[in-house]
Amino acid sequence: MDIAQKLREEGYKVTPQRIAIYNVLYAENNHPTAEMIYQSLREDHPSMSLATVYKTMEIFERIGLVRVLDLGDDCSRYDWDTRNHPHVRCTMCNRINDLHDVQVNCLREEVARHSEYEITRLHVSFEGICPECLRKSSH
Numbered sequence: 860m861d862i863a864q865k866l867r868e869e870g871y872k873v874t875p876q877r878i879a880i881y882n883v884l885y886a887e888n889n890h891p892t893a894e895m896i897y898q899s900l901r902e903d904h905p906s907m908s909l910a911t912v913y914k915t916m917e918i919f920e921r922i923g924l925v926r927v928l929d930l931g932d933d934c935s936r937y938d939w940d941t942r943n944h945p946h947v948r949c950t951m952c953n954r955i956n957d958l959h960d961v962q963v964n965c966l967r968e969e970v971a972r973h974s975e976y977e978i979t980r981l982h983v984s985f986e987g988i989c990p991e992c993l994r995k996s997s998h
Contacts, residue, residue, distance in 0.1 A: 862924070869922040876907050880915045881924065881939070890928060890936040890946070890955040930955060930984050943967075943981045949989035951996075958985075 862881045863873040871877075883899050884891065891899075893912045900907055916937055919925040928936040930948045936955060938946075945958040963983050971978045988996070 865922060865924060866918075871918055871922070876904060876911055877915050877918075879904055879907075880912060881919065884925065884937055885939045888939075890930075890938050892934045892936055894934075896937075928955070928982075928984070930986075945983035945985065947985040947987060949992055950986050951988055951992040954989050954991075956989075 862878060866873050866877060879900055880896055883896050887899070889895075893909065893916055896916075897907070897909045897912045900912075916925060916927075916935075919937075920927050923941060924939070926938045926941050928938055928946065930936060930946060938957075940957065943963065945961050945963055946955050947958055948955045963981060966983070967978050967981050970976070
């Protein structure tokens with residue numbers, strides 16, 4: 860996706876900070892918090908503030924470039940992949956992974972059928988202990 864083009868189409872300025880923030884989000888693919896994004900950009904963009912990251916993420920959510928995830932770790936995480944897919948979070952290290960091979964559309968249809976709601980967004984997440992934390996805890 861051409862981030863600059865999307866920003867222009869939606870009436871927003873294309874700034875080096877916005878491009879850098881999206882590039883970090885896209886490249887790291889670790890569902891970062893605003894603080895994590897800020898920390899990774901601080902050295903190369905010393906004039907960027909944490910408030911700039913938050914404001915940019917609000918814009919990105921508004922125009923459909925990110926999904927805000929609330930996965931029970933008391934802070935918002937961001938996902939550049941806006942397609943409907945579930946996530947799994949490690950309750951020990953807070954690592955978050957996408958579950959692209961898990962089909963959730965049947966659940967969406969069943970909820971719509973039983974509730975008579977028109978389901979407009981799906982958010983499914985799981986919690987557990989990741990393989991790395993399991994290995995560490997068994998030693």
